[in-house]
Amino acid sequence: MKFQFVHQQRKNHSIAGLCRAMSVSLSGYFAWRHRPVSKRQREDMVLLAHIKSIHYANYQSYGRGRMSDELKEEGICVGEHRVARIMKQNGLRIVRSQKFKRTTDSDHNHNISPNLLDGDFTYLWTGEGWLYLAVVIDLYSRRVIGWSASRRMKKDLVIDALNKAIALRKPPKGVIFHSDRGSQYCSTKFRKLLAKYKFKQSMSGKGNCYDCEYAIAA
Numbered sequence: 001m002k003f004q005f006v007h008q009q010r011k012n013h014s015i016a017g018l019c020r021a022m023s024v025s026l027s028g029y030f031a032w033r034h035r036p037v038s039k040r041q042r043e044d045m046v047l048l049a050h051i052k053s054i055h056y057a058n059y060q061s062y063g064r065g066r067m068s069d070e071l072k073e074e075g076i077c078v079g080e081h082r083v084a085r086i087m088k089q090n091g092l093r094i095v096r097s098q099k100f101k102r103t104t105d106s107d108h109n110h111n112i113s114p115n116l117l118d119g120d121f122t123y124l125w126t127g128e129g130w131l132y133l134a135v136v137i138d139l140y141s142r143r144v145i146g147w148s149a150s151r152r153m154k155k156d157l158v159i160d161a162l163n164k165a166i167a168l169r170k171p172p173k174g175v176i177f178h179s180d181r182g183s184q185y186c187s188t189k190f191r192k193l194l195a196k197y198k199f200k201q202s203m204s205g206k207g208n209c210y211d212c213e214y215a216i217a218a
Contacts, residue, residue, distance in 0.1 A: 003032040004089070048086055050076060055087075060095040066151045073152075134158045136165040139178075145169050155184045159193060166197060173198035180204045 006018040006029055019026045054070045055062060062070065064084040071078055087093070134157045136146035146165025148157050162177070177199050179185040185203065194201050 003029050007033065044086055047071075047076070047078060047082070048090060050074060051083065051086060051092065052090075055092050060093070063094055069151050132157060134161040136161050138169065155187050155189060158184045159190055162190075162193060171197070171199075174200065176200045176202050178202040178204070 002022040002024050006015060006022055006024070009018055015029065016026055019029055050071060051067060054067060058070075064080045064087065067087070068078060068080045068083050071083070131149060131151060133149045134147065135144055137143065138145050145168050146161045146163070148160035148164065150157050158179075165171075177194060179202075181203050184190065185201075191201070
């Protein structure tokens with residue numbers, strides 16, 4: 001790691017000075033530099049390219065757990081400890097200053113349901129980055145009757161939450177499910193689930209993120 005640091009900083013400082021500061025020999029540095037790259041090192045370089053891409057595409061907010069999940073989505077199975085090591089060695093740290101994250105994607109081509117109630121994912125900041133929570137609330141009792149959490153904002157999150165609510169309460173036909181205009185609630189898969197149980201879909205006003213409940217109402 002000391003030789004790697006010297007190599008990274010060689011354009012800003014003299015190599016000899018860096019070696020003295022890091023308490024390593026100049027000859028040792030050049031021997032390390034000309035040593036053939038191992039298979040593990042080549043794999044780490046490929047992983048680093050993927051990690052950097054994900055890191056900066058997501059506002060530098062992913063910790064090792066979330067980063068590992070994203071890599072698996074890309075077909076790269078790697079342990080969290082290895083991800084943490086690569087991120088630490090290359091100075092990829094979580095930026096914690098941003099505490100707001102857009103969770104409603106209303107810029108889509110799906111059909112919008114009318115607002116039947118006059119009435120987003122809830123998101124939580126954790127040490128491992130953002131945690132997304134979908135909650136279904138019974139509008140009458142104000143009780144949480146279904147929920148689902150994930151490190152990723154995916155369409156199946158709201159489907160899982162609604163399925164749990166259905167299993168718990170077994171609501172009758174004709175109840176209203178109200179939400180915001182997010183693409184998760186406009187997806188074909190989600191609408192098919194509502195149609196299966198003969199639920200009516202309702203959505204909040206455009207641009208009004210506070211006019212929403214993930215609610216079931218008779």
